[in-house]
Amino acid sequence: MESNLPEEEIVARAKKGDQAALSQLVLNYSDRIYHLGLRLTGSHQDAEDILQETFLIMVKKINQFQGKSSFYTWLYRIAMNVGLRKLKSKPRKYEHISLDDPDFERVSSEAASEWPDFDYDIVNDPLFRQKLDRLIERLPEKYRTVFILRDLHGLSTEDTSRILQITPSNTKIRLMRARNFLKENLEKMLKAEMQP
Amino acid sequence: MKLDEELLREICEYMGSDLNSAPCKIIRDHMEACPNCEVYINKIKKTIEIYRLADQCEEIPDKVTRNLLTCLKLDDPSQTCKK
Numbered sequence: 001m002e003s004n005l006p007e008e009e010i011v012a013r014a015k016k017g018d019q020a021a022l023s024q025l026v027l028n029y030s031d032r033i034y035h036l037g038l039r040l041t042g043s044h045q046d047a048e049d050i051l052q053e054t055f056l057i058m059v060k061k062i063n064q065f066q067g068k069s070s071f072y073t074w075l076y077r078i079a080m081n082v083g084l085r086k087l088k089s090k091p092r093k094y095e096h097i098s099l100d101d102p103d104f105e106r107v108s109s110e111a112a113s114e115w116p117d118f119d120y121d122i123v124n125d126p127l128f129r130q131k132l133d134r135l136i137e138r139l140p141e142k143y144r145t146v147f148i149l150r151d152l153h154g155l156s157t158e159d160t161s162r163i164l165q166i167t168p169s170n171t172k173i174r175l176m177r178a179r180n181f182l183k184e185n186l187e188k189m190l191k192a193e194m195q196p
Numbered sequence: 197m198k199l200d201e202e203l204l205r206e207i208c209e210y211m212g213s214d215l216n217s218a219p220c221k222i223i224r225d226h227m228e229a230c231p232n233c234e235v236y237i238n239k240i241k242k243t244i245e246i247y248r249l250a251d252q253c254e255e256i257p258d259k260v261t262r263n264l265l266t267c268l269k270l271d272d273p274s275q276t277c278k279k
Contacts, residue, residue: 019270022268022270023265023270026264026265026268026270027261030256030260030261030264031255031256034256034260035251035254035256038254039251044257048260048263051260051264052263052264052267055264055267055268056267056268059268114235115239115242120245120246120249122246123246123249123250123253124253129250129253129254132246132247132250136247147247151244151247151248152247152248152251179240179243179244180240182243182247183239183240183243186242186243186246187239
């Protein structure tokens with residue numbers, strides 16, 4: 001199959017049962033869906049399950065895709081539903097926490113507490129990445145999902161809202177709270193890492 | 197402080213205002229002179245950057261892609277899902 005075909009054409013061919021077009025869609029999106037599952041669940045095994053189930057549904061239901069939204073929005077919505085179902089089927093790893101808006105009193109004194117100097121290479125350390133995973137897993141799902149879609153996958157507020165079926169305002173509020181939670185805790189983590 | 201246009205747009209979007217509106221002008225004027233906001237915003241940016249970089253370190257294993265194509269019968273129709 002020609003690699004430079006527009007996505008609409010690939011989808012149209014896939015809807016007619018063209019195996020090469022279906023394979024192309026799978027290869028185009030498998031990496032993103034795998035990462036979505038990995039960040040959502042923190043488990044490689046669960047990420048693989050989510051990946052397989054998402055594409056099984058895609059192959060089965062691609063005829064129902066009417067092109068009212070972009071293909072990736074449709075696919076991400078399937079993946080997110082599969083992922084959230086997977087999360088619900090497992091015991092919660094962490095106590096539910098409630099997140100508030102940033103403490104704006106504290107924001108006004110941020111300058112007094114710069115982050116310690118660190119090298120971004122720190123993310124190459126698997127142990128550090130494990131700690132990042134644990135941190136994101138402490139975020140309740142409704143915040144984690146928004147952070148993953150908006151900040152890690154670079155989706156727009158509108159697409160994120162469509163996928164999660166929440167209002168754009170809700171998306172923005174959840175993102176702000178998620179970012180603030182991660183920032184606060186990452187700051188503590190980095191300070192601990194940098195201590196001699 | 198160097199004004200971050202993209203961020204300003206996001207803040208104004210959040211408030212439901214356009215960039216030339218009065219609330220946005222207030223934010224713009226404040227951000228241009230506020231070191232505290234700058235530190236706060238930089239920390240948020242670094243947080244996102246660290247998570248993005250960590251994501252890039254985790255590649256999808258080849259075996260997972262192969263299993264997926266097998267499961268979908270897109271490589272060999274006689275095979276079924278397995279891990």
